[in-house]
Amino acid sequence: MAQWVEGRVVENIHWSENLFTLKIDADVDNFTAGQFTSLALDIDGKRIARPYSYLSSPSQRPLEFFFYTATDGILSNALVKLKSNDSLWIKQQANGFFTLDEVPESNELWMLGTGTGVAPFFSILNTDEPWTRFKKIVLVHAVRTKVDLRYQKLIALLREKRGDQFKFQAFVSREKISGTIEGRIPAAILDGSLETAINLPLSAENSHVMLCGNPDMVKDTVELLKARNFRKNRRRTPGHITVENYW
Ligand SMILES: Cc1cc2nc3c(=O)[nH]c(=O)nc-3n(C[C@H](O)[C@H](O)[C@H](O)COP(=O)(O)OP(=O)(O)OC[C@H]3O[C@@H](n4cnc5c(N)ncnc54)[C@H](O)[C@@H]3O)c2cc1C
Ligand SMILES: NC(=O)c1ccc[n+]([C@@H]2O[C@H](COP(=O)([O-])OP(=O)(O)OC[C@H]3O[C@@H](n4cnc5c(N)ncnc54)[C@H](OP(=O)(O)O)[C@@H]3O)[C@@H](O)[C@H]2O)c1
Structure with missing residues (x-):
């Protein structure tokens, strides 16, 4: 089973009320362009995870993700609050066939x-x-x-x-x-x-x-x-x- 690794936020860019980008440093495995991984935060003692597509290409660092803050969405509304140097969880291996x-x-x-x-x-x-x-x-x-x-x-x-x-x-x-x-x-x-x-x-x-x-x-x-x-x-x-x- 894919492992969680700890990632660190390099930058959180708030584009508009509902859109933001996270740049993240994390030691993840190689992935194929078009794949997604999972991001997670521990909220009230529970690990809340969702799938997110890589926006960055496999050779780019930091890793980059583009988000919509879903109405009443648990994880997206927590991710949007992250600041530089905050930590989050990311799956070491990527998934998917959109490649x-x-x-x-x-x-x-x-x-x-x-x-x-x-x-x-x-x-x-x-x-x-x-x-x-x-x-x-x-x-x-x-x-x-x-x-x-x-x-x-x-x-x-x-x-x-x-x-x-x-x-x-x-x-x-x-x-x-x-x-x-x-x-x-x-x-x-x-x-x-x-x-x-x-x-x-x-x-x-x-x-x-x-x-x-x-x-x-x-x-x-x-x-x-x-x-x-x-x-x-x-x-x-x-x-x-x-x-x-x-x-
Ligand atoms: C392969 C894949 C890649 C993804 N990549 C991205 C990405 O790059 N950027 C991004 O912003 N999002 C992406 N998503 C969506 C993401 O996984 C979450 O669903 C989203 O961030 C909302 O999570 P939340 O916990 O904030 O809200 P949730 O509590 O999960 O949902 C809040 C609201 O969002 C809508 N919603 C979310 N998920 C579903 C669902 N499965 N079925 C029906 N309605 C739903 C509903 O209106 C729901 O009430 C991807 C999803 C998949 C499957
Ligand atoms: N973006 C995400 O990653 C994401 C993730 C989870 C949940 N959501 C949920 O999606 C809703 C808003 O997301 P969003 O702002 O990204 O916008 P969206 O509703 O997906 O709209 C983006 C574009 O898709 C169009 N569209 C909607 N239905 C379509 C259809 N049947 N055929 C063709 N085009 C269609 C919209 O047109 P119209 O303006 O004509 O509708 C709009 O131009 C929220 O309820 C949110 O919770 C989004």
Whole structure:
């Protein structure tokens, strides 16, 4: 069974009322970009643990995680209060199959995430593998309001480094913000506005789609893609859709 190791908070960045990032020093085992680990705190004598995706890539230190403070959520509302040098528990070994070694060959990789569901994509995008495997990589970040669009500096760095190989599209569902698509991902796939904005067709022949975050977004998008001949990716029967649900 995976062991708990003690981690130390290097920095807690409060982006907005509901979003924060923890940078953590901890002696964890190697992991694969896209995987998650567990974080825990001892609260009222009980160890409260939840899964969290690594946002940092495997070679980056400190380790980095991106959080949403869930309404009445026990752990996220305790993690948000941590200060530099405070300790927390982290599982030494990571888990999960939301990784590129599970993704079959394809020309284009689409990464669609809601809220903090972009975290594993940044971990993957900060490794070399996707850039040697895919001709184009599209990152889509869908959020409720503009203030939820974090990590814009990282996106600017990827744009600068990767040029036309990298495309980014933001969705803001509850505000009108120029340069972003208003509304939800499935609606923009259905009416073609996502493909128009990116200037790239989405097809089972050429695209692999990774989906992460809100389980309703994942479900609705998978249904639409299935109607366009995409199939879920499984080890025995490789397909075109790989998913990670956050709750
Ligand atoms: C593989 C994986 C990776 C994840 N990575 C991240 C991450 O990088 N960043 C991040 O912020 N969160 C991530 N999560 C979610 C995280 O594990 C916790 O669920 C979240 O932080 C809320 O925990 P909490 O103790 O604060 O709230 P909880 O007390 O667990 O829940 C509070 C509220 O949150 C919602 N909720 C949380 N979990 C569930 C659930 N399982 N089913 C239904 N509703 C639920 C409900 O509205 C619930 O009332 C991930 C989850 C999974 C499964
Ligand atoms: N983010 C996390 O890691 C996390 C973890 C645990 C629990 N939660 C729970 O999630 C809720 C808020 O999370 P959040 O702020 O990250 O926002 P969210 O509700 O996941 O919204 C993020 C984006 O996803 C869209 N969306 C919602 N349902 C969709 C669907 N069926 N198809 C396509 N898109 C959809 C939203 O659009 P609309 O504005 O149109 O809804 C919004 O643009 C809270 O109840 C919280 O407790 C979040």
